[in-house]
Amino acid sequence: MLTIALSKGRLADQAIELLEKAGYDCTAAKEKSRKLILEDEKQGLRFILAKPADVPTYVEYGAADIGVVGKDTLLEEGRQLYEVIDLGFGKCRMCVCGPKELKGKLDTIPNKRVSTKYPNITRAYFEDYKRESVEIIKLHGSIELAPLIGLSDVIVDIVETGRTLFENGLDILDTVAEISARVVVNKVSMKMKASEIKPMIEALKKQVDIMNNEKKEA
Numbered sequence: 001m002l003t004i005a006l007s008k009g010r011l012a013d014q015a016i017e018l019l020e021k022a023g024y025d026c027t028a029a030k031e032k033s034r035k036l037i038l039e040d041e042k043q044g045l046r047f048i049l050a051k052p053a054d055v056p057t058y059v060e061y062g063a064a065d066i067g068v069v070g071k072d073t074l075l076e077e078g079r080q081l082y083e084v085i086d087l088g089f090g091k092c093r094m095c096v097c098g099p100k101e102l103k104g105k106l107d108t109i110p111n112k113r114v115s116t117k118y119p120n121i122t123r124a125y126f127e128d129y130k131r132e133s134v135e136i137i138k139l140h141g142s143i144e145l146a147p148l149i150g151l152s153d154v155i156v157d158i159v160e161t162g163r164t165l166f167e168n169g170l171d172i173l174d175t176v177a178e179i180s181a182r183v184v185v186n187k188v189s190m191k192m193k194a195s196e197i198k199p200m201i202e203a204l205k206k207q208v209d210i211m212n213n214e215k216k217e218a
Contacts, residue, residue: 001044002044004067005066006050006067007069008050009052018087022203024043026047048064053073056069056074057079060081062189066183066189072092077120081184085204086182088211092179094121094156095156096172097171097173098147098153112135113135113152115146116155116156117157144170
């Protein structure tokens with residue numbers, strides 16, 4: 001039986017829709033209940049509905065063979081697994097944002113304080129990529145508030161439309177990474193369950209190609 005970990009919410013719904021287009025019956029996954037594990041014994045599929053941050057952990061440790069999760073979570077968690085498909089949905093960007101007057105001047109601010117929900121991504125970007133030391137302040141709520149009240153100089157956060165930023169006098173100062181939903185696979189499962197996993201990967205890739213071609217033609 002293949003165990004698939006899905007991120008609760010919109011990503012799970014989109015992943016289930018794609019799996020169905022790829023020829024898999026996901027009726028069990030769509031069951032309206034409080035169950036956290038949904039099984040289809042006839043098809044040999046088990047679905048786990050989990051918080052996005054937990055999906056890579058379940059996959060790395062083999063509690064799930066396959067997972068669908070955002071690239072932001074993968075970058076932040078840094079788990080040992082195979083990333084096999086960019087599904088192309090759930091698109092957004094991980095960005096450095098701050099007051100509009102800092103546009104083009106990000107590198108001129110010494111000893112920056114940065115607020116974020118993503119300390120690992122932020123540290124890797126500034127310390128490994130930009131080669132500068134910064135003070136990172138981890139927050140859990142409205143990150144946009146931090147530069148407005150002087151808690152930090154800038155923030156690192158997910159940006160979809162940018163509307164909240166712009167309405168609060170903030171702007172995108174730099175892009176850290178492009179984000180979208182990814183399929184990940186446990187390293188042992190890729191070998192031990194190759195006869196089940198590889199056909200699923202190929203079927204999903206085919207559907208992603210179809211989806212991308214439809215967007216180009218639209």
